[in-house]
Amino acid sequence: MRKTVTFYVDFISPYAWLAFDALPRALQGSACEVVYRPVLLGGVLRHHGNRGPAEIPPKRDWTYRHVLWLARGQGLALDLPARQPFNPLQLLLLAVATHPQGTPDAAACEALFRHIWEGGREPLEAARLEALEQRLSPVLDPRGPEARALLRAHTAEAIGLGVFGTPSFVVDGRVFWGADSLPMLRAYLDGDPWFNGPQWHDVGQVTYGLPVEPRN
Structure with a gap:
């Protein structure tokens, strides 16, 4: 039976750009459909009490080195934008409005990813945003309540499924996180029996050994 892979994506993530580029090769020959659902990564991280890698200075530096190295290996153009992180809300709303x-x-x-990750320019520059909107020809008003409601719904849906970061791929209710999960995703789509065994199902039974701090 043809499966649907839902790609929960925030274009602010360089790993999502790497995954987007690699996905067609990873799924080549697989009978599946890919659906793209933009989500607000900041909302996902806040829900789980997490911080983005760019908010931790040493991790930020490592992340940028790592994605530049990975892009080099993939032959993918990836230039750090003039500001990072930035608020991606306008770009996400434009995405859902298409x-x-x-x-x-x-x-x-792809157009949204290239807008951010090619050329090292300012992602929120007004003239660039206007040109991108004209190119994408949205069918909804990116500044209207309908686009905002769709983005909120996608983000809530992702959180409800257990998504905790982007890129995340969900198929049959199973979450595969990160660009490096693509071989694992392909194995599942190919029917690898490992996914029906205890090494997938029983990890949630491991006892958490640290005190649980109350969430504010």
Whole structure:
């Protein structure tokens, strides 16, 4: 049976750009459909009480070195934007506005990724945003309540499924996180029996050994 892989994506993540580029090769020959759902990564991280890697200075530096190295290996253009992190809300709303159900196609996603990750320019420069919006020809108002509602719904849906970061791929209710999870995702789609065994199902039974601090 043809499966649907839902790619929960925030274009602010360089790892999501790496994963987007690698995904067609990872899924080549697999009978599946990919659906793209933009989510607000900051909202996902806040829900789980987590901080983004760019908010921790040493991790920020490592992240940028790592993604530049990985992009080099993939032959992918990846230039650090003039400001990072930045608030990606305008770009996410534009993405959802390109489709009535808020699910942009691959071409729209690629345009958004390239807007951020090619050329090292300012992602939120007004003239660049205007040109990108004209190119994508949204069917909804990116500044209207419908686009905002769709983005909130996608983000809540992702959190409800257990998504804790981006890129995340969800198929049959199973979450695969990170660009490096693509071989694992492909194995699942190919019917690897490992995914029906205890090494997938029983990890949640491991006892947590530290005191649980109350969440504010």
